[in-house]
Amino acid sequence: MAEAISISAPTKRLLRRCTPRNDSLSLTLPQIVNLMMKNKWHPSFLFLFVILLSTCTQQGTTNREWTEPVTGMTFVRIPPGKFMMGTPPGEVGQLKQGPTHEMEITRAFYMGKYEVTQGEWQQIMGDNPSHFKTLGVRFPVENINWHEAQMFIQRLNALNSQYRFALPTEAQWEYACRAGTSTPFNTGEDLSTADANYDGRYPYREFPQGSYRDQPTAVGSFPANGWGLHDMHGNVWEWCEDWFCEYPTEPVKDPRGDCETDLKVIRGGSWYFNAESARSARRYTHNPHDRGFSLGFRLVREIVDADFDE
Ligand SMILES: [Ca+2]
Numbered sequence: 001m002a003e004a005i006s007i008s009a010p011t012k013r014l015l016r017r018c019t020p021r022n023d024s025l026s027l028t029l030p031q032i033v034n035l036m037m038k039n040k041w042h043p044s045f046l047f048l049f050v051i052l053l054s055t056c057t058q059q060g061t062t063n064r065e066w067t068e069p070v071t072g073m074t075f076v077r078i079p080p081g082k083f084m085m086g087t088p089p090g091e092v093g094q095l096k097q098g099p100t101h102e103m104e105i106t107r108a109f110y111m112g113k114y115e116v117t118q119g120e121w122q123q124i125m126g127d128n129p130s131h132f133k134t135l136g137v138r139f140p141v142e143n144i145n146w147h148e149a150q151m152f153i154q155r156l157n158a159l160n161s162q163y164r165f166a167l168p169t170e171a172q173w174e175y176a177c178r179a180g181t182s183t184p185f186n187t188g189e190d191l192s193t194a195d196a197n198y199d200g201r202y203p204y205r206e207f208p209q210g211s212y213r214d215q216p217t218a219v220g221s222f223p224a225n226g227w228g229l230h231d232m233h234g235n236v237w238e239w240c241e242d243w244f245c246e247y248p249t250e251p252v253k254d255p256r257g258d259c260e261t262d263l264k265v266i267r268g269g270s271w272y273f274n275a276e277s278a279r280s281a282r283r284y285t286h287n288p289h290d291r292g293f294s295l296g297f298r299l300v301r302e303i304v305d306a307d308f309d310e
Contacts, residue, residue, distance in 0.1 A: 065228070066110055066301070070159045071120045075110035075301050076228045078176050085174055086247055087281040091184055092205050094282065102251035103171050111168065111176045112298035114219035114230050115140035115238065116152070124155050131293035138218040140236045140296040146264050146288035149239050149297045156299075167241040168300045170265045170283070171255055177233070177268065177280045179226035184279045185233055186225040191275050196222055196234035202274030216271050216294070232268055233278040236296035240265040244285045263287060270294035 064077035086100040087093055119137025121144070122128045131143045144152075149167060156165050168176070178186055184204065185191040193200035193210025197217045200210025220230040242257020242265045257265065263285035269278030272294040277284065286295065 065113065068156075068160065068163075068165075068301070070156065071123050073116070073120055073299070074113040075299075076113050078105075078109055078111050078172075078227060080105050080108050081175070083175055083178060083180075084182060085171060085252075085281070087279070088182070091279075091281070093184070093276050093279055099247060099249055101248055103175065103255075104251065104253045105171060105175050106254055108303055109172060110301035110303065111172070111227075111229060112300070113224075113228060115236055115296050115298045117141060117219055121152065124152055124159075129291075132216055135215065136218065138220075139216050140219055140231075142216065142236050142293055142296045143291045144296065145291045146239050146286075153299065164302045164304055165299045166302060167239055167297060169255065170240045170242040170257055170267065171252075172300055173232075173238065173240050173267045174280060176227060176229055177225065179229070181226070181280070184281070186280060187233070191233055191278055194222075196231070196269075196278060197271045198234040198269050198278050199272060199274050202276075204275035204279075207275070213271055233280075234269050234273075235271060236268075236294050237266040237270045237273075237284065237292070238268050239295070239297040240267055244283070266295060 066075045066077065067073070068075065082102060082104045084100045085103040088100050117137060118128050118130050118133060118135075118139050118141045121130075121141040122137070128141070129143045129148070130139070130141050132139060146167075153165050153167070157163070181188075183189055187195050190204055190207040191198070192207075193213075197213055199212050201212050203209050216235055219235070221235075222230060224230050225232055240257070242255075243259055243261045244263040244265050245255075245257050245259035245261065264287070266284050266286055267282070269275075269282065276282065286292070
């Protein structure tokens with residue numbers, strides 16, 4: 001049986017960030033740390049660790065970002081790839097996320113690094129419908145329904161004729177949230193309230209309780225996931241483009257959730273909901289006319305022509 005090791009929370013975050021990018025190496029960073037600890041930090045392992053740390057830190061800071069010129073919103077380029085979408089057998093949680101099925105995202109796209117803020121909404125729409133409007137411009141806009149999010153997108157697209165913004169599809173959202181992970185959260189088996197804003201009085205499974213903040217937090221208050229995105233777990237739920245459709249069992253490419261239902265998908269949980277609701281695979285729904293004080297959105301920018309991908 002593998003020897004249990006104790007790694008500090010900041011180191012875990014760093015390893016999480018680096019490991020998916022170093023999958024061509026014969027040893028993963030957690031394996032190297034394990035070897036170092038067993039060998040009492042032998043100098044040769046320490047040297048290897050420093051080299052890898054330098055590599056992954058550079059990779060972490062060179063995630064390709066793009067700034068939307070009107071509002072200054074930051075986007076992160078998400079590469080194409082495959083992943084298993086949905087709740088795998090044995091994962092504890094609400095059941096309508098299954099079955100898992102292979103999902104392929106065939107084209108790169110840009111994903112909002114943060115939830116859309118109250119300041120960005122006000123700049124484009126001229127008002128601030130948020131329940132928590134007194135908190136400040138860097139807090140996520142909420143209390144907007146799906147149709148109002150579409151109006152924001154239409155206006156932003158009109159101001160940026162060479163680009164096309166949209167809500168993420170549900171598949172894009174889960175793919176970007178997971179950032180290469182297959183665990184319940186992109187932080188691993190557990191989600192601490194040091195890593196996300198959710199109701200910590202109701203932790204996941206048997207994990208310890210955390211704090212309940214009773215309101216949203218400014219976007220980017222917690223560490224980014226492995227692909228540089230903040231608040232994918234918690235803070236505010238995020239509208240997706242898709243109607244809520246039953247999952248297929250066979251492999252799928254780039255689905256757009258265009259079945260006939262009257263419910264739209266929202267993802268990611270919020271400051272008002274428990275840890276289970278914040279799982280990467282968790283699906284939740286609302287009528288597109290609904291509003292809520294913990295329901296907002298983030299955008300994707302589609303890459304229409306790879307030749308003009310900045
Ligand atoms: Ca969120």
